[in-house]
Every structure is written in structure tokens, then in C-alpha cells.
Amino acid sequence: MQKHLKWLLLPTVGMTLLAGCGQPSTKGTTASPNPSSSASSASTTPAESAKATNEPVELTFYYPVNVGGPVMKVIDGMTNKFMESHPNIKVKPVYTGNYGDNTIKIQSGIQAKQPPDVAVMMSTELYSMLDSNAIIPLDDFIAKDPSINIKDFYPAFVEDTQTGGKTYSIPFQRSTIVLYYNKEMFKEAGLDPEKPPKTWDDLIEYAKKLKRDGHAGLEIPGNDDSYWMLQLFALQNHTDPKVNLMSSDGKKVMFDQPENVEALQFWLDLSRKHKVMAEGIIDWATVPTDFIQGKTAMMVHTSGNLTNVKNNAKFDFGVAFPPMKKQFGSPTGGGNMYIFKDTEPKKQAAAWEFVKFMTEPEQAAQFSVGTGYVGVRKSAFDTETMKKYAASFPQALVARDQLEYAHAELSTHNHGKVSTALTNQIQAVLSGTIDPAGALKKAQEEAERALAPFNK
Numbered sequence: 040m041q042k043h044l045k046w047l048l049l050p051t052v053g054m055t056l057l058a059g060c061g062q063p064s065t066k067g068t069t070a071s072p073n074p075s076s077s078a079s080s081a082s083t084t085p086a087e088s089a090k091a092t093n094e095p096v097e098l099t100f101y102y103p104v105n106v107g108g109p110v111m112k113v114i115d116g117m118t119n120k121f122m123e124s125h126p127n128i129k130v131k132p133v134y135t136g137n138y139g140d141n142t143i144k145i146q147s148g149i150q151a152k153q154p155p156d157v158a159v160m161m162s163t164e165l166y167s168m169l170d171s172n173a174i175i176p177l178d179d180f181i182a183k184d185p186s187i188n189i190k191d192f193y194p195a196f197v198e199d200t201q202t203g204g205k206t207y208s209i210p211f212q213r214s215t216i217v218l219y220y221n222k223e224m225f226k227e228a229g230l231d232p233e234k235p236p237k238t239w240d241d242l243i244e245y246a247k248k249l250k251r252d253g254h255a256g257l258e259i260p261g262n263d264d265s266y267w268m269l270q271l272f273a274l275q276n277h278t279d280p281k282v283n284l285m286s287s288d289g290k291k292v293m294f295d296q297p298e299n300v301e302a303l304q305f306w307l308d309l310s311r312k313h314k315v316m317a318e319g320i321i322d323w324a325t326v327p328t329d330f331i332q333g334k335t336a337m338m339v340h341t342s343g344n345l346t347n348v349k350n351n352a353k354f355d356f357g358v359a360f361p362p363m364k365k366q367f368g369s370p371t372g373g374g375n376m377y378i379f380k381d382t383e384p385k386k387q388a389a390a391w392e393f394v395k396f397m398t399e400p401e402q403a404a405q406f407s408v409g410t411g412y413v414g415v416r417k418s419a420f421d422t423e424t425m426k427k428y429a430a431s432f433p434q435a436l437v438a439r440d441q442l443e444y445a446h447a448e449l450s451t452h453n454h455g456k457v458s459t460a461l462t463n464q465i466q467a468v469l470s471g472t473i474d475p476a477g478a479l480k481k482a483q484e485e486a487e488r489a490l491a492p493f494n495k
Contacts, residue, residue, distance in 0.1 A: 096389040097129040101158035102212075103141035103374065104134065105343070113409035121396045128389045138374070139263075149173045154379040157390035159212055162199040162375050163450040163458075166289045169207070170452060174377045176205040180391045187395050191416045193439075195371050198447035202288065208375035209394050210415040212406075214343040215369040215438045215445050216271045218362065222355040224249055224336040235359035239275075239305060242337075242362040246315035249336035256315040258335040259306065260323040265465040266449055266458050267370055268339065271361060272302035274368030274446060284461075289451040290493045294461055295476075295483040303475035305364070307468055320469050330356075341372055342438035345411030349432065358434040360441050367444040373412060404428075413438045453489040460485035 100118065104110045111134055118132045135141040138161050148154040149171055160168070168174045181187060189197060189206065196210035222232035228248040236242040246256030259268055270284055276298045284299070285292045293299070310318045316335075330338040331351045339361055348356060360367050376397065378390045396402060403419035406412060408428045419425055420439065429436050451457045464478035473481075 094385055095127050095129075096385050097131065098156040098386060098390055098393060100130050100132045100393070101135050101141060101145060101155040101160075102132060103136060103138045103159060105137045109346070110410050113406060117397060117402055117406065120402075121393060125389075125392060125396070128392060130393060146171075149379075149381070152381050154381055156382045156386045157376060157378050157393055159374040160208075160377055162196075162208070162210075162213070162371065162373065163448050163454055164377075165199055165202060165207055165450055166452045167454050168377060169202070173380055174207055175380050175387060176207055177209065177378065177391070177394075178206055181206060184391075184395065186399070191400075191418050192398075193413075193415060193417065193442045195442045195445040195447070196413075196415050199371070199450050200375055208377045209398050211374060211376045211398055212343070212410075213371060213373040213375075213413050213415050214341045215371055215413065215441050216267070216339060216361055217342045217345075217369075217438055217441065218337060218339055218359045219330055219344075219348060220337045220357050220359065221330070221333065222357055224251075224254075224333075224354075225357075228336075232355070232357065235357055236362045237360075238362050239364045243309070243313050243315065246309070246337065247313065250315055251336075254333060255317060255329075255335040257309065257337045257339070258316055258321055258326045258329055259309070259339045260326045261306075261320040261466065261469045262323050263462060264323050265320075265469070266461045267372060269299070269303055269306065269461070269465055270370040270449055271339070271368070272306055272364075273299045274366075274370065274444075275361070275363045276302045276305075276365055277368075278365050280366060280368065280444070280446075283446050284449050285451050289454075290490055292449075292451060292457060292461075292483065292486045292490070294486060295479040300476045300479055302364075303465065303468055303479065307475060310469075311471070318469075318471070320466055343373060343410065343412050345435065345438070346409065347411065349411070349434075356434075358437040360437065360444070367441070369441055369445045370448040371442075371445050372448055407435070411435075413442070451486075451490065452493045456489035457486045460489065 102114055115132055118130050122128065122130055133155070135144045141158070141160065142164065145154060145158055145160060154173060181189060192210050196213050200206050200208045200210060218235060220235050225232040230245060230248060236245045242257070250256035261268065273284060284294060310316050326335070326338050326340055327344045327347060329335045331348060333354070345358065361369060376394045378387055378394065398415060400416050400418040401422050401424060403414045403416050404422040404425040407414040407419065408424060414420055414425060420429070449458060461482045464473070464482040467473045468475050468478045
């Protein structure tokens with residue numbers, strides 16, 4: 040299941056949306072530069088919320104699964120638990136496939152004026168949803184509800200929920216990028232299994248020692264998640280922790296900076312120069328399978344695969360921050376919960392009750408334990424559920440601890456074109472058809488054209 044398959048599929052959908060409703064899609068078309076004013080007027084009042092939640096209501100809830108493991112079972116169980124405590128609200132969970140499939144189905148619903156009532160979508164969908172005038176701000180709900188404190192959510196996860204002074208989603212299914220390593224292979228190679236590589240130089244040295252006949256020293260996925268992985272290396276190669284691939288307003292990108300060129304060159308060199316992993320583009324879904332089957336000693340992948348690896352690996356493994364160059368760093372990943380505009384006020388109010396429940400500390404802890412995703416709230420780690428789990432499986436705390444060095448995933452207006460511009464050029468580099476500097480120059484130029492309407 041590829042995390043960003045959507046960018047390859049959505050241009051056609053985007054054109055359909057443009058023709059059908061006059062609202063440009065960010066998936067391959069240029070959207071309206073000023074979407075937020077109309078979206079901000081859509082939320083229900085506290086009085087409407089109180090009235091609506093006492094009336095019987097049925098919600099449609101879309102969610103994607105993009106990692107191995109029992110995510111569907113966990114979400115269905117949480118949904119059933121919610122309905123037991125909220126008998127007037129019936130929630131119909133709809134598994135929509137991977138993130139790309141999920142986005143296509145939601146965009147189709149928006150086009151037909153029949154969106155889901157609530158959904159988990161990529162955190163990077165913030166601007167595309169605003170440009171489509173599809174979601175409501177949640178500030179009125181938050182202000183009147185002491186049970187949900189935004190300051191309790193980790194700041195790195197909140198970054199991509201807000202813009203223009205408003206909050207449009209709540210963190211739920213969130214992750215960072217981590218290093219997984221096979222401790223048994225470390226021992227066989229004469230490496231200390233309790234001391235994973237900390238720097239880029241360490242990573243090269245370790246991977247060379249770990250490479251053996253029949254397995255690689257390292258694997259990093261390079262298909263439709265390639266911009267996410269480049270962002271990892273780019274964040275690690277800057278000295279200023281505030282520097283990212285994009286501006287905070289989603290209107291500008293900084294792809295062709297020298298530090299980013301160096302980061303892409305390092306990624307390429309791991310295969311072409313140092314020979315510690317296969318050349319070319321390694322598939323997103325193949326990497327955790329190879330790690331579990333002992334075909335690679337280390338992998339760089341989402342922390343959302345933690346439970347999958349825990350349940351299926353037949354060997355002792357470690358989890359660590361990905362090795363750094365100048366500083367530790369990782370983009371966040373995964374999905375937030377959004378409430379949609381073209382639904383009745385009573386459904387919006389009921390959807391808010393559902394969002395609150397799914398992200399409350401105990402549920403956040405149980406979701407983390409059941410899936411491997413990070414508990415999105417600080418208080419989730421104070422629950423007995425999480426304390427007990429972390430005591431028996433300390434690897435679960437690595438992604439949380441890394442949040443101190445984490446920043447928002449690439450998210451911009453016209454995100455489909457912008458991210459595809461970068462993804463295509465990274466893949467060209469990994470395939471050996473262009474050098475990193477030339478590739479990022481091309482990606483920068485293409486992204487600037489896509490963002491031009493938002494910078495007038």
C-alpha cells in the first residue's frame with residue numbers, strides 16, 4: 040500500500056471535479072488562492088451542537104490503511120466502543136483503501152455534494168480541502184469544550200492542522216520516520232545491538248558491515264513516498280531546525296537549496312557509491328516485508344509499521360532515530376480527522392463527539408498500542424495502558440521522543456502538482472537519469488509554476 044499513490048491517480052479526478060462543480064481540485068489543477076473565508080463560516084454554534092447531539096444521527100466515517108497490521112480491526116473496535124457510549128449516534132466506518140484511494144473517494148463525494156461526515160485524511164490535505172471549500176474549522180467546538188486541549192497534542196502534529204489562525208483538523212493516525220534494525224544481524228556483524236548508527240557516516244559504515252550474501256545492509260523506499268524520505272534527509276542536513284521544504288503558509292517551496300541537493304546526493308550514494316542497498320527505486324510495501332523476512336538488516340520507514348514488525352518479525356529488533364548529518368529531524372506523517380462542510384449541523388456536532396472520543400487520551404493510547412502509530416496526545420502516555428506497554432516494549436517510545444525534532448510533512452496549495460514535481464525528479468535521480476542538482480532545479484521551477492496563482 041503506497042502512501043502517496045494518490046498523486047499518480049488524481050490529475051484525472053481533479054479535472055472531473057473542475058468540470059463538475061466549478062471548484063478546482065489541487066490534484067493536478069490550480070485551485071482558488073482564497074478559499075478560507077467561505078470555509079470558516081460553516082461550523083455549528085455551541086447551541087446547535089448541544090441540540091444536535093441529543094438527536095438520533097448516522098455518520099459515515101472514511102478512513103485509510105497504509106501500513107501492515109491490524110489497523111482496520113482496531114478502528115472498528117474503537118468505533119463500536121464509541122457507539123456503546125453514544126447510543127444516539129450510529130457511525131458507519133468505511134475502509135477506503137490506501138491514502139490515495141481514500142482521497143479519490145472523498146474528492147468524488149465532495150463533487151457529488153455527498154462527502155463523508157467525518158474522515159481520516161492525510162495531514163497534507165489541509166490546503167487542498169480548503170481550496171475545495173470542503174471542510175469546517177473546529178475552533179468553536181474546541182473553545183467550548185474543555186475535554187479537548189490542543190496544547191495537549193504534540194506541537195509537531197498540530198503544525199499541519201492550522202492555517203490562518205484557525206484549526207481545521209485533529210491529529211489521529213500520526214507517525215514519524217524511524218530506523219528499524221535487526222539486532223541479531225548486528226551481533227553477527229560484530230556490531231553492538233544496543234548502539235544503532237547515529238550519523239550518516241555511521242549508517243554507511245554499519246550498512247557495509249551488515250551487507251551479506253542474501254540480504255542488504257539497508258533499504259529505503261523510493262517510490263511514491265520519495266518526497267517524504269528526501270524531506271527526512273533534508274531536515275537532517277540543515278543547521279536551523281525551522282528550515283523546511285516549504286513555507287508555513289503553503290505558498291512557497293525551497294527544493295533546490297544546496298543542503299537539499301546534498302541530502303539527495305547522500306541518498307543516491309548509498310546505492311551507487313557505497314553499494315549498501317539496491318540501486319533504483321525500492322517499493323514502499325516491499326521494505327517492511329523484506330525486513331521482517333530478514334532480507335535487509337536495516338530499514339528507514341514509518342513508525343506506523345511498528346506493530347506490524349513487532350507481531351511478525353521472528354528476531355529481536357531495535358528502533359532508533361534515523362541517523363543525522365547536522366541535526367536530528369524527521370517529517371511527521373499520517374492522517375488527521377476532518378469534518379466536512381456539506382453535511383447537516385447535527386451531523387457536524389455528532390462528528391465532533393466522535394472526533395473527541397477517538398482522540399481522547401485512553402483511545403489514543405489504545406490506538407498506538409494496537410497499530411504502532413504515535414499516541415498523539417501527551418496525556419496518552421500518562422495512561423496505564425501506555426505505561427504498561429512502554430515498559431514491556433520501549434521501542435514504542437522512540438517515535439514519540441523524536442517529535443522534539445519533527446516538523447510538518449510537505450504541504451502546499453496545489454499539493455498534487457507540487458509534490459509530484461518533486462517525487463518525479465527524485466525518482467529520476469534514483470534511476471540514474473539526472474543528477475541531484477539538476478533534478479531539484481527542475482522540481483523547484485515546476486512547483487513555482489504550480490504555486491504562482493497563490494503568490495499574486
